[in-house]
Amino acid sequence: MPSLLLNDYFIALTAITGVVVFGAILSTAYLYVFNRRTRQSLHDLVARTYVVGIDQDKSSVEAVWPIHYGVVCILFLVHLHAGLYSFDLLGEEPFKGLSKTQRVLMANEPVRYPSVLASESYSDSSKDGDAVTTSLTLEIQLNEDRVEDESLAKGLARVTMAN
DSSP states (O other): OTTSOHHHHHHHHHHHHHHHHHHHHHHHHHHHHHOTTTOOOHHHHHHTOOOOOTTOOGGGOOOOOHHHHHHHHHHHHHHHHHHHHHHHHTTSTTHHHHHHHHHHHHTSTTEEEEEEEEEEEEEEETTTEEEEEEEEEEEEEESSOOTTOHHHHHHHHHHHHHO
C-alpha cells in the first residue's frame, strides 16, 4: 500500500485507541460514581465478575441497572463518532493540501518519511498594523545520510512550493 503514509496508519490507530482508552476511562469513571448498587466497574462487567463483601449472602447479589449499559454504550459511540469525524477532517483544507505535499515528497528516493506543518501567526503592531505570517515547516527523515546535501534540500523545497 504505497499510497498510504505512516501518518494515515497513525491516524487510524489514534482513532481506535481513542475509542478504547477514552471510552473505557469515562465508562469506568461513570460506573464507579453511579453504579453503587453492585459496585461493578467496566472490567467487572466485561469479565463477569462481582465485588462481594465478606458479610453478604449470595442471595443479595443484585443485577446491574440496564441504563448503565446504555450509558457505557453511548460513551463508546461518542468516542467512535469523534474518531470517524477526525478522518473526515483530513479531506478538508488545510489537511488535504498538506497530505498531497506529503505524498509528493514521499515519492522522492532519499525520503523515508516527510512531516509537513503549516502555521500562521498573528501580530498586532501599532506601527505596522496587523500582520499575518504564514510558514510551512518540513521535517524529513532520509533513507541515507545526506543531511549536508544542499542540492537535495533545495530540490525538496522546490517540490514543496510547487504543490
